[in-house]
Structures are given as structure tokens and as C-alpha cells.
Amino acid sequence: MPAPYRPQDESDGQSLVKERVKEPQRFVVLLHNDDYTSMDFVIDVLQGIFNKNREEATRIMLSVHEKGVGRCGVYTAEIAEAKVRRVTQKARAAGFPLRCTMEPE
Template sequence: MADTGHKTKIESKAEERTTTPSLFKVLMHNDDYTTMEFVIEVLRDIFHKPSSEAEKIMLTIHFQGVGLCGTFPYAIAETKTDQVRMRARKAGFPLRCSLEEA
């Protein structure tokens, strides 16, 4: 076979796909024992809500039985839920959070 002096270059591009992680809602549930002040404190400290927004979410939890604390990727949502549970148990409250796919 004769060498023509031409080199063939094969370019392959890997298809780049970026996917956004699934998001989960962190829901806080009402109970008869956890104080409103504690719920506001948790919303400010763990979910970084301003005081006015924390109070609004707390009232939603109190009157509707459940309130949305935020929407996060699964690992972050799970961590925040665990932080709430640990802090509540340490303070002697049965406060509960759950995750729901957004």
C-alpha cells in the first residue's frame, strides 16, 4: 500500500451532559410540644431564613400542620433534616421534618 503522505485525524467528542440533581422539599411538621420560638430559631439557624420569613413559616406549620422549609439536593436536604432532629432531641422536643421529592 502506498503512503500518500496524508494523515487522517479522527476526532471524537464525548458528549457532555450536565444534569441537575433531583431536588427535595424539606417539610416541618406541627406537634403539640415544640415551642414556636424553637421552630423560629431552627428556621433561622439551620435554614438561614430571615426572622420575618421564619415567623411566617412557623405560623404556616402551626395552623396548617406542615410548612416548607426549603428545597435542596437530596444530600443537603437529608443533612438539614438530621440537624433539625438532633437539635430538637437535645432540647427535648419531638419536632419532625420529612423529605418530599420536588
């Protein structure tokens, strides 16, 4: 009768092989200032697309207005791309040139 299979270096009955799960790369989504997009529209975008409350949306909008850029959130690549696309589509449909980009965190 053959000997039962036993993994090498078994300590407590569990294999020592552990997989390392790599976290997905994260991206910051940014809104950029322009001379045409209204502050109200930017707040609407931040509330509707980025799920910000009125206070947070206003704070980010003021950053866009005063500093030229505002940080909307940090997401995985697919979600960041979708949010950039949604902002751009919504802005163009409303006749605004609002620019939204993403960059690695």
C-alpha cells in the same frame, strides 16, 4: 505519511459530541406541627439551620402551626438529609418532638 486525524461531522473545529448533564433530584424539607414544640424554637431552627431571616422564619412557623406543615427549602438529597438530621438532633437535645421530613420536589 498518514493523513491527519479529523473528527467526523466537524463543523467549526469542535466535536459535535455533547454530554448531557442531568440535574440532581431536588427535595423539599418540611417541618410538621406537634402540640409540644414551642413557636420560638421553630423560629430558632428556621434561622439557625435554614438561614431564614426573622420575617421568613415567622411566616414558615405560622404555616406549620396553622396548616400542620411548613416548607423550609428545596435542596439536593445530601443537603436535605443533613438538614433533616440537624433539626432532629437539635429538637431532641432540647426535649422537643419536632418532626422534619423530606420529599421529592
